[in-house]
Amino acid sequence: xxxxxxxxxxxxxxxVVGLEVHVQLKTQTKAFCGCSTNFGAPPNQNTCPxxxxxxxxxxxxxxxxxxxxxxxxxxxGFTVNARSIFAxxxxxxxxxxxxxQISQHDTPIAEHGRLDIGLLxxxxxxxxxxxxxxxxxDAGKSIHDRYESAxxxxxxxxGVPLVEIVSEPEMRSPEEAGAYLRTLKQxxxxxxxxxxxxxxxxxxxxxxxxxxxxxxxxxxxxxxVKNMNSFSxxxxxxxxxxxRQCGVLVAGGSVQQQTLLWxxxxxxxxxxxxxxxxxxxxxFPEPDLPPLLISDAELARVRETLPELPAARRARYAAMxxxxxxxxxxxxDPATGPFFxxxxxxxxxxxxxxxxxxxxxxxxxxxxxxxxxxxxxxxxRLAALIDLVRDGVVSSSAAKKxxxxxxxxxxxxxxxxxxxxxxxxxxxxxxxGWVDEVLAEHPVEAARYAAGEKKLVGLLVGLVMKKSQGRAxxxxxxxxxxxxxxx
Amino acid sequence: xxxxxxDVLHVAALARLAMPADRVPALVRELNGILDHMAVLxxxxxxxxxxxxxxAMPRRDDIVGSVPLAxxxxxxxxxxxxxxxxxxxxxxxxxxxxxxxxx
Numbered sequence: 307x308x309x310x311x312x313x314x315x316x317x318x319x320x321x322v323v324g325l326e327v328h329v330q331l332k333t334q335t336k337a338f339c340g341c342s343t344n345f346g347a348p349p350n351q352n353t354c355p356x357x358x359x360x361x362x363x364x365x366x367x368x369x370x371x372x373x374x375x376x377x378x379x380x381x382x383g384f385t386v387n388a389r390s391i392f393a394x395x396x397x398x399x400x401x402x403x404x405x406x407q408i409s410q411h412d413t414p415i416a417e418h419g420r421l422d423i424g425l426l427x428x429x430x431x432x433x434x435x436x437x438x439x440x441x442x443x444d445a446g447k448s449i450h451d452r453y454e455s456a457x458x459x460x461x462x463x464x465g466v467p468l469v470e471i472v473s474e475p476e477m478r479s480p481e482e483a484g485a486y487l488r489t490l491k492q493x494x495x496x497x498x499x500x501x502x503x504x505x506x507x508x509x510x511x512x513x514x515x516x517x518x519x520x521x522x523x524x525x526x527x528x529x530x531v532k533n534m535n536s537f538s539x540x541x542x543x544x545x546x547x548x549x550r551q552c553g554v555l556v557a558g559g560s561v562q563q564q565t566l567l568w569x570x571x572x573x574x575x576x577x578x579x580x581x582x583x584x585x586x587x588x589x590f591p592e593p594d595l596p597p598l599l600i601s602d603a604e605l606a607r608v609r610e611t612l613p614e615l616p617a618a619r620r621a622r623y624a625a626m627x628x629x630x631x632x633x634x635x636x637x638x639d640p641a642t643g644p645f646f647x648x649x650x651x652x653x654x655x656x657x658x659x660x661x662x663x664x665x666x667x668x669x670x671x672x673x674x675x676x677x678x679x680x681x682x683x684x685x686x687r688l689a690a691l692i693d694l695v696r697d698g699v700v701s702s703s704a705a706k707k708x709x710x711x712x713x714x715x716x717x718x719x720x721x722x723x724x725x726x727x728x729x730x731x732x733x734x735x736x737x738x739g740w741v742d743e744v745l746a747e748h749p750v751e752a753a754r755y756a757a758g759e760k761k762l763v764g765l766l767v768g769l770v771m772k773k774s775q776g777r778a779x780x781x782x783x784x785x786x787x788x789x790x791x792x793x
Numbered sequence: 794x795x796x797x798x799x800d801v802l803h804v805a806a807l808a809r810l811a812m813p814a815d816r817v818p819a820l821v822r823e824l825n826g827i828l829d830h831m832a833v834l835x836x837x838x839x840x841x842x843x844x845x846x847x848x849a850m851p852r853r854d855d856i857v858g859s860v861p862l863a864x865x866x867x868x869x870x871x872x873x874x875x876x877x878x879x880x881x882x883x884x885x886x887x888x889x890x891x892x893x894x895x896x
Contacts, residue, residue, distance in 0.1 A: 334857055335855050335856065335857050335858075339859050339860075340856065340858040340859040340860075341857070349875070349876035349877045350877065350878060351876070353862075353866060354859035354860050354862065355860055356859070356860070363860075366851060367850055367851070367853070368852070368853060369852035369853060369854060369855060370854075370855035371855070372852060397807070398808050400878075400880040400883075405808075449877070452877070453874065453879065455881075455882055456879040456880065456881065457879070457880050457881070457882045458874070458875075458877035458878070458879055459877060459878040459880055460876075460877055461878070586807055588804070588807075595850060596849060596851075597849065598849075598850045599849040599850065
């Protein structure tokens with residue numbers, strides 16, 4: 307919660323945010339050599355002469371990395387450059403064996419994308435421009451706190467293929483930045499180009515943030531914030547850095563361009579090192595790699611492999627008259643929709659299927675932290691269970707008990723219902739017997755009900771259901787009680 | 794374009810190289826000699842050289858299989874420990890744990 311003083315400091319200033327998102331591509335091997343990209347290998351195991359920068363080793367581009375980069379380009383509406391150039395980005399650091407990172411500089415593989423992050427209050431879509439997406443290789447990892455007085459370098463990550471997605475400075479609040487990142491990640495997952503796991507480093511975010519008085523066209527001096535390991539961390543870091551910059555400006559000072567590190571545990575920003583200007587990287591074309599050429603035919607082939615993206619899926623589900631909540635839940639990740647549709651193919655009531663998928667099934671997926679297709683729950687058996695509820699064979703509460711059994715058994719829902727005595731009793735004599743017993747055991751309520759106090763019907767139905775151990779058909783019980791009241 | 798003393802000192806600083814003042818004039822001469830040669834190369838007419846199959850980027854399949862090292866890394870690294878390569882800790886990064894090396 308903001309204090310009054312903090313509110314005063316930021317009043318009159320506008321936040322300007324641009325985001326750089328590094329996405330590790332889902333390849334088996336590194337960008338320029340055949341080393342494995344598997345996470346968690348012993349340190350420096352996935353290394354070779356190329357990614358160790360030994361003399362004479364030469365890079366050869368991973369074809370799959372190009373394909374995945376093109377999926378990104380097409381997924382975000384980028385213009386793909388038919389000819390892009392790899393460059394050497396020179397800087398000195400122990401986890402960069404070559405002394406340069408192979409990246410793309412002035413001619414990236416894709417430019418001018420866009421991302422729709424939601425709706426403005428006036429109903430207009432909020433669209434954020436994406437400047438570019440370029441291919442590059444990752445650096446290694448430096449661990450500073452493992453050994454005293456020494457930094458431990460692990461080069462397993464050195465050379466892993468990345469796409470860096472650079473937005474325009476068009477976001478105006480931490481919430482917009484959060485929406486941008488969540489939408490971006492959702493589409494990346496649909497495109498199946500990355501695990502997007504921030505904890506494992508397969509998705510990393512650097513934020514450029516500046517402050518300027520409202521109405522001023524010129525951008526303020528930006529600072530880059532790194533080391534954020536969650537989207538909420540990005541939002542908190544942006545808010546903290548914005549407050550810091552506003553404080554400097556209110557005090558009559560000027561913001562100095564610098565790189566800052568976010569300490570999520572303390573909720574603090576601290577300086578990292580002075581920011582080197584891009585010219586200091588001394589970019590020049592990578593002489594070991596010719597231009598990357600993308601033909602129209604190649605682009606068309608990749609386009610044909612693109613999956614349905616979230617916006618299209620949301621529109622299709624909305625056309626099924628599902629609620630906004632159901633649509634959002636069913637499209638939140640790429641795997642839920644196919645499961646939903648597999649069930650829907652066998653049980654045509656979309657709302658019933660959505661209720662089950664978003665309710666019981668999702669709870670199991672979340673609890674087990676498992677993939678939808680890894681559950682021991684075939685869509686056909688779930689559809690059969692929903693059929694039983696629709697046909698009045700089992701009650702909703704009994705269906706939940708059957709559902710739990712479906713996960714540990716290969717039996718059909720009907721077989722489980724019969725085995726466990728969960729088939730609804732619709733026999734008039736049996737129902738009448740339970741009703742009679744309940745009325746006899748609760749004479750006061752029975753008398754009030756008979757005298758016209760109809761609101762007691764719910765209580766009495768509940769008592770009958772309890773007596774029948776959930777097996778009585780509540781609709782028929784209700785009808786029976788109603789007939790008693792009027793009879 | 795010619796390289797100046799300041800350029801040499803700036804690049805040396807970026808590379809974290811100590812640069813004695815008496816070495817600067819010689820380096821300026823050498824680097825400018827390279828640039829002069831580049832200027833000669835730039836006069837070559839390459840307009841007829843297009844991006845065809847001979848110059849396009851070759852690509853390899855995404856299959857694990859790298860060229861093995863002739864000797865294990867630990868045998869030729871100066872300070873291996875527990876599989877890591879140890880280097881002197883940089884003062885600029887002494888505050889945090891693992892950092893993302895990518896710029």
